[in-house]
Amino acid sequence: MGKIKVTNTFLKGVKIIEPKAFGDNRGYFMESYNAEELSEAGIHTKFIQDNQSLSSEPGIVRGLHYQLNPKCQTKLLRALTGAILDVVVDIRKGSPTFGQWGGFILSEYNHRQLLIPKGFAHGFCTLTPNVNVFYKVDEFYAPEYDRGIMWNDPAIGIHWPVSNPILSEKDKNHPLLEDAEMNFEVGVDD
């Protein structure tokens, strides 16, 4: 009880989670995931898959990605090593913040985690070398439902820390938001 701090953001459903780190002369210990603590904070998501990616250089952008309904994913994400600018874009039809983006610095130093609800496109830019990102999802990977939006869509206007990022071939060829396939409605309890 009381081992995590949960902070709401201006994007409904997107929350910053900060577990308490117990420091001592050796370093620190923290419970990086505790379902009961999250449940007491109103987060009842049942995560079923863990993901991890290594990005070796600063200036790598992965994203903007999402899975369509019925395979859309809630994500609980953190940087095990290094630091990232984590970016989410609200693509929930009817949301008052539709098309708006939020950026959050997650790092091995601030221990911050981001809860990203269904209906958000997600991406990040590495700020250091050797970035290991770890995240839990509540729906299995479903490539046939995997979709993307261009990282540099001017209609979204994300302030990335790089103008010429390292991208996968896939991330060079996503549609703009106005042409993207989306099937999300903002939930009544979001």
Ligand SMILES: Cc1cn([C@H]2C[C@H](O)[C@@H](COP(=O)(O)OP(=O)(O)O[C@H]3O[C@H](C)C(=O)[C@H](O)[C@H]3O)O2)c(=O)[nH]c1=O
């Ligand atoms: C996401 C995923 C990928 N893969 C395979 C598919 C490819 O052969 C390989 C790399 O996939 P991709 O290039 O999509 O990886 P990222 O660019 O890191 O994509 C992820 O990064 C952004 C930031 C996200 O939020 C998504 O979780 C996810 O789309 O891993 C799997 O086997 N399972 C999976 O769950």
